[in-house]
Structure formats: C-alpha cells, structure tokens
Amino acid sequence: MIQNLNEHEREKLMASLNKGGQKLTPQREAVFSVLISKRDHPTVDEVFQRARETMPGMSLATVYNCLETFVACGLVRQVNHEREPTRYCPNLAPHAHFRDQATGRVHDIELPPEVLNSLRSILPPGFNSEVIEISFHGQASTTEPPPHA
Amino acid sequence: MIQNLNEHEREKLMASLNKGGQKLTPQREAVFSVLISKRDHPTVDEVFQRARETMPGMSLATVYNCLETFVACGLVRQVNHEREPTRYCPNLAPHAHFRDQATGRVHDIELPPEVLNSLRSILPPGFNSEVIEISFHGQASTTEPPPHA
DNA sequence: CTAATCAGTTGGAATGATTCCAAGTTGCAA
DNA sequence: TTGCAACTTGGAATCATTCCAACTGATTAG
Numbered sequence: 001m002i003q004n005l006n007e008h009e010r011e012k013l014m015a016s017l018n019k020g021g022q023k024l025t026p027q028r029e030a031v032f033s034v035l036i037s038k039r040d041h042p043t044v045d046e047v048f049q050r051a052r053e054t055m056p057g058m059s060l061a062t063v064y065n066c067l068e069t070f071v072a073c074g075l076v077r078q079v080n081h082e083r084e085p086t087r088y089c090p091n092l093a094p095h096a097h098f099r100d101q102a103t104g105r106v107h108d109i110e111l112p113p114e115v116l117n118s119l120r121s122i123l124p125p126g127f128n129s130e131v132i133e134i135s136f137h138g139q140a141s142t143t144e145p146p147p148h149a
Numbered sequence: 150m151i152q153n154l155n156e157h158e159r160e161k162l163m164a165s166l167n168k169g170g171q172k173l174t175p176q177r178e179a180v181f182s183v184l185i186s187k188r189d190h191p192t193v194d195e196v197f198q199r200a201r202e203t204m205p206g207m208s209l210a211t212v213y214n215c216l217e218t219f220v221a222c223g224l225v226r227q228v229n230h231e232r233e234p235t236r237y238c239p240n241l242a243p244h245a246h247f248r249d250q251a252t253g254r255v256h257d258i259e260l261p262p263e264v265l266n267s268l269r270s271i272l273p274p275g276f277n278s279e280v281i282e283i284s285f286h287g288q289a290s291t292t293e294p295p296p297h298a
Numbered sequence: 299c300t301a302a303t304c305a306g307t308t309g310g311a312a313t314g315a316t317t318c319c320a321a322g323t324t325g326c327a328a
Numbered sequence: 329t330t331g332c333a334a335c336t337t338g339g340a341a342t343c344a345t346t347c348c349a350a351c352t353g354a355t356t357a358g
Contacts, residue, residue: 023354025306044344059308064345082229083316085344096268098276107276115267119245119283122264127247127256129287134268138278174324174335193315208337213316232345234315 005033013075020073030055031066032075032090041079041087041097041106079106081135096134107140154182162224169222179204180215181224181239190228190236190246190255228255230284245283256289 005013013032014024022028034042034050042050048063067088070076079087081099087106089097094116096109111134123129154162162181163173171177183191183199191199197212216237219225228236230248236255238246243265245258260283272278 023305027307057308061309061346062307065307078231080229080231082227083232083235083344086232096271098272098278109271109273109276111271115271118264118267122245122258122260123247123285124258126290127258127285127287128289129247129285131286133282133284133286135282136272136276136278137280137282138276140277141275172325172334176336206337210317210338211336214336232315 005029005036009036016073016075017069020069022069022073027051027055027058027062028066028069030058031063032070035070035076035088035090039090039108041089043085043087045085047088079135080133081106081137096136098136098138098140100140101138102140105140109134109136154178154185158185165222165224166218169218171218171222176200176204176207176211177215177218179207180212181219184219184225184237184239188239188257190238192234192236194234196237228284229282230255230286245285247285247287247289249289250287251289254289258283258285 009032010024010029013029017024017028030051031047033054034047038050044060044063044067047067048058048060051058051063067076070088071078074092075090077089077092079089079097081087081097084104089106089108091108094111094113096111098107098109099105100107116132119132119134120129158181159173159178162178166173166177179200180196182203183196187199193209193212193216196216197207197209200207200212216225219237220227223241224239226238226241228238228246230236230246233253238255238257240257243260243262245260247256247258248254249256265281268281268283269278
C-alpha cells in the first residue's frame with residue numbers, strides 16, 4: 001500500500017525539484033511515493049498502476065514526465081536490462097544490479113569503493129566516464145527481495 | 150568494404166553454427182562478414198545496410214534472425230545502452246564498453262581478470278551470475294576508434 | 299478582482315525497434 | 329521426384345516510449 005510522504009521525504013523531494021527549477025506537484029508526490037514505498041525497481045507501467053491507486057485520474061504520460069524529471073534532478077536512477085522496459089530505482093548509493101533470470105526481479109548489489117575504483121582504473125587515458133553501469137544476470141537462490149526502507 | 154570470409158574465419162563460423170545445430174548459409178556468411186570486417190558495434194540497421202552491399206536481396210528480418218543465431222551460438226555479443234538500438238560485437242574476450250556521449254560510438258575496454266574477479270566477489274551468497282555487463286558512459290578525447298583486425 | 303502567463307497534466311496519435319507470421323525457397327534424404 | 333526441415337522474406341503486429349495540442353491551475357501584472 002502506498003503511504004503519503006512523511007515530512008522529511010517531502011522536504012527532500014521539494015528541495016531536489018527546486019534545485020532543478022521544478023515544482024512539487026501532487027502527481028510528482030504520488031509517483032515519488034510509489035518509488036520509495038516499494039523499492040522493487042518497478043517499470044513505468046507498474047508505477048502507473050500503483051500511482052492510480054491513490055490518484056485514479058493520473059495519466060501514463062504524466063508518469064513518464066515525472067520519472068524523467070526525477071532522473072534529471074538526480075532523485076532516481078534508470079535501470080535498463082537489455083531491451084526490457086526501463087525500471088526505476090530510488091537508491092542513490094553506488095550499486096550494481098542483479099537481474100534474476102527466473103523471476104525478472106532486480107536486486108541492488110552494494111558496490112564497495114575499492115571495486116568501483118578498480119573499475120575506473122581500467123579506462124585508458126582519454127576516456128572520462130561520469131556513469132558506470134554494472135549489471136549481473138543469473139540465478140538468485142533467495143526468493144525474497146532484500147528488505148528496504 | 151566487405152570482404153568475403155577467409156578460410157579460417159569461415160571454418161570457425163561453420164564450426165560454431167554446427168555445434169549449435171545450425172547451418173552455414175550465404176546470408177549468415179554475409180552478416181558475419183559485416184561484423185568482423187568493421188568492429189564498430191553496428192546496429193541491426195547498419196548491419197543491414199552493409200550486408201546489402203554484397204547481397205542486395207537480403208531482408209531485415211534475416212539480419213535479425215542471423216544475429217539472434219550468432220548470439221545463441223556464442224559468436225557475438227549484444228551491446229545495449231539504455232534503450233538505444235541494440236549493437237553487435239564480435240569481440241568474445243571479456244571486456245567492458247565505453248559509450249562516447251558526443252558521437253555515440255562504442256569502444257571496447259579491456260577487462261583484466263583481477264578486476265573481473267573483484268566484481269564477482271561483490272555478489273552475496275546465493276547469487277550466481279553467468280553474465281556481467283559493464284558499461285561506461287562519458288567523453289572520449291580519442292576521436293578514432295581503436296584499430297581492430 | 300480580472301487577465302495574462304507559464305509550468306504541468308492529459309489523452310491520443312505517432313514513432314521506431316523488434317517480433318511475429320504465413321508464404322516462398324533451398325538443399326538434402328528417402 | 330517427392331517430402332521434409334531449416335532458412336529466408338515482406339509485411340503486419342507489438343509495445344515501450346515520445347510527441348503534440350488542448351486543458352488546468354497557480355501565480356503575477358495591471
């Protein structure tokens with residue numbers, strides 16, 4: 001079930017939006033709430049379905065717009081696996097993704113700084129990377145997703 | 150310009166196809182030739198355009214089919230960046246990809262075994278990964294793609 | 299208190315990569 | 329030569345995403 005944002009979360013959301021020159025709207029609040037209520041890397045369509053539970057009139061285009069805005073403001077990350085529908089992730093700490101072959105479920109994998117650094121070190125001179133994406137693909141014996149706030 | 154496959158290349162292609170229960174056809178030969186003649190990670194459409202130079206009647210569906218077959222036989226790798234058109238890469242050694250923001254060009258980045266191992270080590274118990282994809286995204290000051298066979 | 303403006307929202311149409319399908323082709327085997 | 333099975337082909341269908349023009353709602357200027 002989707003709760004409303006608490007004070008702290010709403011503040012953080014508004015601050016990030018304002019920093020990017022954007023406003024806090026009811027739709028954006030609803031979409032953001034969906035993302036942090038259940039951090040299971042939902043697709044746009046899943047976000048859409050869940051957001052409609054609290055805001056039945058919302059349109060799919062708005063969900064796309066909101067998510068695009070969040071990405072631009074650095075509030076969430078896009079997660080792509082091959083050409084499957086894009087998923088969204090509110091975990092901003094550096095991490096990799098593991099996609100379970102059997103279920104399609106995506107898990108966050110913590111990425112220690114030294115591993116991140118060893119990765120950066122493989123870039124030859126002249127290559128400057130702002131974004132590194134790491135995704136594993138295989139079988140997870142854990143059936144439950146890792147608990148998240 | 151696209152050459153025909155040399156003896157060694159054709160043998161390798163046929164062996165891999167046969168191992169996967171597939172046959173060597175003129176279309177598959179043409180598509181494979183495109184991939185190894187210019188290892189610049191072409192999209193399906195680019196492969197299609199180039200293949201038509203030597204085999205004007207070939208259809209786009211066939212290019213899709215051939216590439217799918219090659220992937221299944223382990224002859225080439227798919228390279229996806231966000232939701233852009235899938236690219237194809239005949240480099241089978243473990244490597245990462247760097248996508249140049251400005252040009253869209255994709256470069257292979259060598260992946261030393263120790264870095265690959267440090268990556269594997271971040272997976273918690275219960276997660277077994279067959280495939281690891283690593284992609285960088287940023288600016289490359291080198292304008293020319295690295296020379297390849 | 300209006301009017302004007304402007305960002306945001308909406309539904310539906312358009313786009314574009316990919317997949318699907320049914321018909322045609324080819325090479326080999328009985 | 330007939331039959332079969334794999335492969336190829338063109339076009340239609342799919343589906344995530346983007347685009348667009350009209351609508352809404354809040355804020356500012358007169």
